[in-house]
Every structure is written in structure tokens, then in C-alpha cells.
Amino acid sequence: MNDLSNKINSLFEPRGGNDDETTVPSSLSMGSFLASSVHDMKNSVSMLIGGLEKTLAMADSENLTTYAELVQMNHEAKRINSNLIQLLTLYKLGQKIYPFDPQSIGVEDFLNSLAGQNGELLKSHGIALEIHADPALYWYFDEDLISGVIGNALNNAMRYTRDCIRLIAKENKGMLELRIEDNGSGYPAFMLQESVDNMRGVDFQGGSTGLGLYFSSAVARLHHNHGRCGAVMLENGGSLDGGCFVLQLP
Amino acid sequence: MITDPLKPIEPEMDISDKMVLIIDDYQAMRSVFRDILRSCGADVRKISMAASGSEAIASLNKSQFDIVLCDFNLGPGKNGQQVLEEAKFKGLVGLDCIWIMVTAEKTADAVTGAAEYQPDAYLLKPVAEAVLNSRLLKVWKKKQAFMDIYQAMKQLNYPKAINLCDERLTKDKANAAELLRTKCDLLFASGELDRAKELLEKILIERDLPWAKASLAKILIKNKKYDVARLLLEETVAVNPSFLEAHDLLVETLQAMSDFDGANSVLERAVKLSPNSVARQKSLGEVSLKMGNLEEAERAFKKSVALGENSVLKTEGAYIGLAKVYSENDNADEAFKVLGQLNKSFDTKAIRLKVLAVEGMVYHKCGNEEKAKLIAEELSQSLSKDHVDHDSEKSLEMARLFMATGHTEKAVALLQREVKNSPENIVLLNEINEVFVAAEMAEEGAKLVETSRQEAMEMMNLGVLLVSKGQYKEAIDAMRNAREVMPTNVRVLLNLAYVLIAYLQKNETTSGLIREARDSLLAANARSPGEARFVRLMDALNKLPPPI
Numbered sequence: 001m002n003d004l005s006n007k008i009n010s011l012f013e014p015r016g017g018n019d020d021e022t023t024v025p026s027s028l029s030m031g032s033f034l035a036s037s038v039h040d041m042k043n044s045v046s047m048l049i050g051g052l053e054k055t056l057a058m059a060d061s062e063n064l065t066t067y068a069e070l071v072q073m074n075h076e077a078k079r080i081n082s083n084l085i086q087l088l089t090l091y092k093l094g095q096k097i098y099p100f101d102p103q104s105i106g107v108e109d110f111l112n113s114l115a116g117q118n119g120e121l122l123k124s125h126g127i128a129l130e131i132h133a134d135p136a137l138y139w140y141f142d143e144d145l146i147s148g149v150i151g152n153a154l155n156n157a158m159r160y161t162r163d164c165i166r167l168i169a170k171e172n173k174g175m176l177e178l179r180i181e182d183n184g185s186g187y188p189a190f191m192l193q194e195s196v197d198n199m200r201g202v203d204f205q206g207g208s209t210g211l212g213l214y215f216s217s218a219v220a221r222l223h224h225n226h227g228r229c230g231a232v233m234l235e236n237g238g239s240l241d242g243g244c245f246v247l248q249l250p
Numbered sequence: 251m252i253t254d255p256l257k258p259i260e261p262e263m264d265i266s267d268k269m270v271l272i273i274d275d276y277q278a279m280r281s282v283f284r285d286i287l288r289s290c291g292a293d294v295r296k297i298s299m300a301a302s303g304s305e306a307i308a309s310l311n312k313s314q315f316d317i318v319l320c321d322f323n324l325g326p327g328k329n330g331q332q333v334l335e336e337a338k339f340k341g342l343v344g345l346d347c348i349w350i351m352v353t354a355e356k357t358a359d360a361v362t363g364a365a366e367y368q369p370d371a372y373l374l375k376p377v378a379e380a381v382l383n384s385r386l387l388k389v390w391k392k393k394q395a396f397m398d399i400y401q402a403m404k405q406l407n408y409p410k411a412i413n414l415c416d417e418r419l420t421k422d423k424a425n426a427a428e429l430l431r432t433k434c435d436l437l438f439a440s441g442e443l444d445r446a447k448e449l450l451e452k453i454l455i456e457r458d459l460p461w462a463k464a465s466l467a468k469i470l471i472k473n474k475k476y477d478v479a480r481l482l483l484e485e486t487v488a489v490n491p492s493f494l495e496a497h498d499l500l501v502e503t504l505q506a507m508s509d510f511d512g513a514n515s516v517l518e519r520a521v522k523l524s525p526n527s528v529a530r531q532k533s534l535g536e537v538s539l540k541m542g543n544l545e546e547a548e549r550a551f552k553k554s555v556a557l558g559e560n561s562v563l564k565t566e567g568a569y570i571g572l573a574k575v576y577s578e579n580d581n582a583d584e585a586f587k588v589l590g591q592l593n594k595s596f597d598t599k600a601i602r603l604k605v606l607a608v609e610g611m612v613y614h615k616c617g618n619e620e621k622a623k624l625i626a627e628e629l630s631q632s633l634s635k636d637h638v639d640h641d642s643e644k645s646l647e648m649a650r651l652f653m654a655t656g657h658t659e660k661a662v663a664l665l666q667r668e669v670k671n672s673p674e675n676i677v678l679l680n681e682i683n684e685v686f687v688a689a690e691m692a693e694e695g696a697k698l699v700e701t702s703r704q705e706a707m708e709m710m711n712l713g714v715l716l717v718s719k720g721q722y723k724e725a726i727d728a729m730r731n732a733r734e735v736m737p738t739n740v741r742v743l744l745n746l747a748y749v750l751i752a753y754l755q756k757n758e759t760t761s762g763l764i765r766e767a768r769d770s771l772l773a774a775n776a777r778s779p780g781e782a783r784f785v786r787l788m789d790a791l792n793k794l795p796p797p798i
Binding site: 039042043045046047049050053054057081085088096097098099100101102103104106109113116117119136138140144224225226 | 278289357358376378381384424489490
């Protein structure tokens with residue numbers, strides 16, 4: 001946890017996080033300054049999404065180009081929103097003020113509801129989504145955090161899949177295993193080799209900030225039970241012979 | 251097992267006939283919510299809107315709503331949580347009303363506020379139609395599952411509520427976790443501590459659940475095993491740094507152990523997690539004041555007063571604390587000003603007397619002995635008139651003033667009565683000892699407290715002893731006498747009811763004695779709700795044959 005909170009603080013505070021009072025005031029205020037700005041941006045994006053949803057509801061779905069563009073815009077706004085939420089969450093985890101709240105959740109319902117939120121986008125991209133989960137499977141996790149993780153993985157899969165994504169949930173050796181599998185060409189070798197915990201950070205060229213994976217890994221490790229904690233893994237193969245994002249929760 | 255994500259989740263819940271209230275200070279957001287609810291199937295003619303907390307309360311007063319969608323942040327005035335608290339406190343919403351709080355981000359309060367004032371769900375902005383729809387359905391299903399349990403709880407019929415939990419646990423997997431938690435709470439509330447402990451330990455073997463650890467700690471605290479409770483809670487807080495309930499229990503434990511330093515640092519962390527709790531800021535003020543940290547005390551009390559301004563749950567404590575801080579700082583004028591505000595905000599006789607006692611102490615502190623004495627005089631006259639006093643804080647304030655103004659006998663009598671009324675309340679006994687210490691009567695005071703405590707324990711048990719010897723009439727007399735001396739002592743009240751019921755089980759039932767037993771039981775329950783013996787005795791009382 002120490003390692004984690006240091007990393008998170010370093011996201012916000014250039015000097016690196018310190019729990020004690022020796023942190024200089026300027027870097028402290030920088031962290032809270034960023035956090036409050038993120039909070040403010042989130043409010044604006046919320047309004048933006050509200051407006052887009054309304055326009056989308058009124059838009060003529062016959063006019064396919066406009067409609068598809070609106071769906072895409074809405075999707076991008078939501079992506080900004082979930083990135084902001086992830087930043088804010090990481091900040092709060094570092095400050096030990098994130099209200100972590102694991103509850104017993106019906107896994108199938110949970111996945112269905114996530115799929116429902118992405119229904120329009122999947123449709124417009126012609127991607128089929130399958131959910132494989134036992135309706136009697138219940139597990140303890142923080143619903144908001146895990147929906148952030150799965151939403152993120154789903155977004156990623158939508159970018160790289162050919163035309164199909166599978167959400168699979170099953171119990172495996174006392175852990176809940178959530179798999180997001182696609183039929184794309186899979187993860188590049190360097191990503192598979194690198195452990196998720198030692199992310200090399202921002203890759204401006206590739207357009208990937210590493211935030212999503214970093215967030216997922218932090219959230220997974222936050223979940224613990226009797227000495228075991230959660231983990232995130234990337235694999236190639238799976239039932240669709242493509243990329244697999246695997247989240248294990250104790 | 252394969253679900254088509256494009257097919258909307260069919261709501262089994264029809265909301266077209268539901269009365270809906272939307273509370274948000276932004277016109278644009280209100281329309282967004284209305285549109286979403288309309289697409290969820292709500293009838294626009296049944297949707298009402300409120301732009302502020304007070305507008306919301308007015309609407310809630312006027313009609314009964316089935317669904318309330320409330321933004322947490324409502325600008326100046328009441329916030330969403332305060333609207334919910336007021337609605338529940340005044341009974342403006344029924345048990346079946348679905349209250350959904352909308353927040354910009356997840357906060358610690360959202361996770362563990364006071365359970366009775368929790369909304370049914372929190373939604374994070376932006377609210378998507380699919381999310382609201384599925385959340386409404388989920389809450390609605392849960393309400394259906396818990397309705398009869400809640401009703402039994404409201405009637406204080408805990409055995410029935412526990413049976414209902416057991417029954418439902420055999421068939422309802424979706425709510426199993428919540429049912430188990432409710433059952434633990436019910437066992438605790440009805441005083442079945444051993445059964446509660448057993449169940450909690452079983453739950454903890456399956457999974458490390460912070461709430462279950464907090465509940466175990468609650469049992470330890472009730473059994474006065476503070477050392478063990480402290481260890482358990484410190485471990486829980488370390489692993490779950492944002493779990494407020496464990497912080498609150500740890501503060502309670504440390505205070506009972508007179509470790510105010512420790513209580514203070516835990517409170518500081520809790521306040522950082524949840525800066526907007528009237529009660530927590532007040533506690534922080536009190537602990538800081540006790541430790542002589544006047545600056546921190548002033549800040550916390552001021553915050554508590556400010557937060558309480560719009561809250562139906564505000565108490566006089568923060569005002570009194572703030573007045574004491576000003577008085578300690580030799581700023582009598584400010585202290586009087588705060589007490590004046592307090593009198594204006596809480597217009598009851600009981601509070602006026604308490605304020606008067608504090609005012610007397612402020613005069614004493616700033617050297618105006620004449621005024622202090624006059625007030626002490628006035629208070630001592632009121633004392634003989636109103637006999638039963640439920641507010642031990644008030645008695646303590648008065649005792650402080652009596653001590654300071656030379657009415658030592660009156661102060662001692664008052665304090666002895668408080669000891670007898672609550673001989674098992676360690677925190678109160680400590681405070682009483684402190685009043686003696688402040689009056690330079692430490693040794694004498696400690697002896698007085700101990701003798702009163704022992705006297706009380708003897709009187710409390712005399713009735714039960716006499717009943718075991720078959721001397722029913724003597725037992726009743728003894729417990730009536732005990733009630734005269736210790737009118738708010740819970741064990742005395744329960745024991746009086748016990749001897750009356752034991753007598754009635756052997757003799758002809760008379761309505762007078764039944765009334766007396768019931769009155770005594772209800773007084774005990776008002777003072778300390780949900781004692782195991784209250785539940786059992788009430789049951790026995792109801793089973794007596796009707797009077798002839």
C-alpha cells in the first residue's frame with residue numbers, strides 16, 4: 001500500500017508523496033489544486049453529457065451520420081468523465097480518504113447493467129457483446145470502482161476487437177475472475193511482458209497514458225480478504241483467440 | 251446465460267403511477283432528471299420539482315412521494331442530506347419511499363452516515379438513464395424484501411423481525427448479505443449479545459467485513475471490554491481508513507478509557523473524512539476543550555453550530571461548548587452572545603435552565619459573583635419544582651455552578667442523584683468526579699460517588715431478591731421507593747416492571763398495576779431503547795390475562 005500511495009501522490013505532487021508534515025506547502029497545494037480542478041471539470045463534463053443525452057434522445061435516428069456522430073461524441077465525453085473520476089479516485093486513495101465500500105453484488109446483473117450503458121455504442125460499431133455469468137454468483141466488491149475498471153477494459157476491447165467481445169465471470173480457486181475477451185489481434189508483446197505494477201507511465205506517441213491500467217491495478221489491490229488481494233492480468237488467447245483483460249478479486 | 255445487451259433491462263416495476271419529487275438547485279439539471287425519469291416510465295403530471303431544500307420540505311409536507319431524486323449539493327441553505335434527515339425525522343416520507351441521492355463524487359458520509367438517515371442509493375453524476383433505471387429496480391426489490399422486517403422493527407417487535415430475517419435468508423440470495431447484517435443489528439438491539447457475537451464470528455470466517463468487526467467491537471464496548479475493543483477497532487481503521495463507523499466507535503472506546511489524546515487524533519481523522527457532521531464536529535470540540543486546546547475547540551464548535559443551522563438534528567451542545575471556550579478565553583461578551591443565540595434557536599424550558607446554569611458559570615469566571623449567585627438561587631428554586639430530570643448534562647452544569655457559588659450541599663445532592671440514576675455509565679461517573687476535582691473535593695467526591703453507586707446497586711437488586719423469597723408486596727414497595735430516588739435508572743425501571751409482573755402472574759390482574767408496569771417499561775425504553783429485558787417483559791406483560 002505504501003508503494004501505491006507514493007506512486008499516486010507523485011501523480012499530483014512533484015516531490016513525491018509524504019504522509020508526514022514535512023511536505024512543502026507549495027507541492028501540497030498543487031495536489032489539492034489539481035484535485036479541485038479535476039472536480040470542477042467533472043461538473044462541466046456532467047452538464048455536457050446531460051445535454052448530449054438530451055440531444056441524442058431528440059435526434060432523428062434515421063439520419064444515420066448525425067446520429068452516429070452524436071453517439072461518438074457522447075462516448076468521448078463519457079471517456080473524459082471516467083478519466084477524471086479515475087484521477088480523483090487515485091488522489092483520494094493516496095490521501096486515504098476514498099470511501100471504499102465493498103458490497104455483495106449480483107455479478108450477472110452488474111455486467112448486464114454495464115453492457116446496457118454501452119449498448120448504443122456497441123450497436124453503432126457493429127460489435128456483438130456476450131455475457132457469460134451464473135445468475136447465482138454474488139461477490140463482494142466496490143461497485144463504483146469495479147464498474148470503472150470493467151468499463152475501461154470494455155472501452156479498450158471496443159477499440160481493438162474485430163466484431164465480438166465476451167464478458168465472462170466465474171469463481172476460480174476462491175477468487176472471482178472477470179474476463180473481458182475480444183477477437184482482435186491481442187496485446188503487443190511488450191505489454192504482456194511488463195508487469196502491470198511496473199507500468200512505464202505516459203506514452204504520448206501511442207496515445208495511451210497508462211492511467212486505465214494503473215487505476216485498475218490499484219483498485220484490484222484495494223480489494224482484500226483474509227490476506228489475499230485482487231490482481232489484474234493481460235493475456236492473449238482466451239475463448240475468442242484475441243486480447244484478454246483479467247481481473248481477479250478475493 | 252447469454253444476454254443481449256441491446257435489449258433494455260425490462261423493468262418489472264411500473265412507475266407510471268408513482269409520485270416523484272426532483273430536488274435540484276439548477277433548472278437545467280431538473281429538466282435533465284425529469285427527462286430521464288420520463289423515459290424510465292414516470293408520468294410527467296406526477297412529477298414535482300423543488301429548487302431548494304426549503305421548497306423540498308414544503309412539497310414533502312404537502313404530498314406523499316414514492317420516489318425522491320435529490321441532489322446533495324443544493325447551494326445555500328439545507329443540503330440534500332439535511333432535507334432527507336428532516337423528512338425522516340418528521341415522518342414526511344414512508345418506509346416505502348425510494349430516496350435516491352445524487353452526488354458529484356463519492357464521499358465517506360455517503361458510505362457510512364447514520365443508518366436511520368441513509369438514502370436508499372447514491373448515484374454519481376452524470377446520471378445515465380440505464381443506471382437510474384437499474385438502481386430504481388434494485389432498490390424497489392430490496393424494499394419489497396425488507397418491508398415486513400422494517401415494520402416489525404418500527405413496532406419494536408425484535409423477535410418477529412429476527413424470525414422474518416431467518417425466513418427470508420433461506421430463499422433470498424440476492425439480499426442475503428444485507429439480511430445477515432440486519433439480523434446482527436437486531437440481535438444487538440434486543441440485547442442478545444452472545445447470539446450476535448456468535449453470528450458475527452461465523453460471518454467473519456467467511457469474509458473480512460469491516461462492518462462485522464465494528465459490530466463485534468460494539469458488543470465488546472457494551473461489555474466494557476475496552477482494551478480488546480480498542481485493538482479490534484484500531485486494526486479495522488488501519489485496514490479501512492475511510493470507514494467512519496469504526497472511527498466513531500474507537501472515539502467512544504478511548505473516551506471511556508479516558509484517553510482523550512487518542513480520542514482527539516481519531517476524531518481529527520474522522521472529521522477530515524467527513525467534515526460535515528454536526529455531531530462529530532461537536533465531539534471534536536468537546537475533546538479539544540477537555541484537553542485545553544481552545545483554538546481547535548472553537549473551530550470545531552463553530553463549524554458544528556454553522557452546520558446545525560439548517561439541520562433538524564442540531565443540538566444545544568455545540569453552542570454551550572462554544573460559550574465555554576469564549577469564557578475560558580476571558581471573552582464573556584461573546585459567550586453571552588452565543589448563549590443568547592442558543593436560547594433563540596431552542597425555545598424549551600429544559601434548555602433555558604441549562605443555558606442559565608452555563609451563564610452563571612460565565613459570570614463566575616469573569617468575576618461577577620453577584621450575578622452568578624443570583625442565577626444559582628433561581629436555579630435552586632426551579633430544582634425543587636421539577637423532580638424528574640432526563641438530562642444529566644444539565645444536572646452537571648447546575649452542579650458546577652452550585653459548587654462555584656458555595657451551594658456545596660445542593661451540588662452534592664444533585665451529583666449523587668445522577669450517580670444513582672446511571673451507576674453503570676463510566677463516562678458520566680468520570681465527568682462527575684471531575685466536577686468534584688474542580689471544586690477541590692477530589693477525595694471526598696470519589697468516596698461520595700462510590701457510596702452512591704453501591705447504594706444504587708443494592709436498591710436496584712433488592713426487588714429481585716425479595717421476589718426470589720416470595721415477598722412480592724415488599725418487592726413492589728422496594729422498587730417503587732427505588733424509582734422515587736432514581737427516576738431515570740433503567741435497571742430500576744425494568745426491575746419495578748419485573749416485580750409487578752411477577753406479582754400479577756400469581757394474583758388477580760388489576761388495570762392499575764398493569765398501567766404502572768407498562769409505564770415503567772416505556773420509561774426504561776425511552777431512556778435506553780431496545781434492552782433485552784424490555785422486549786421480554788413487554789411480552790410477558792402482554793400475555794397476562796385481562797383485568798376483571
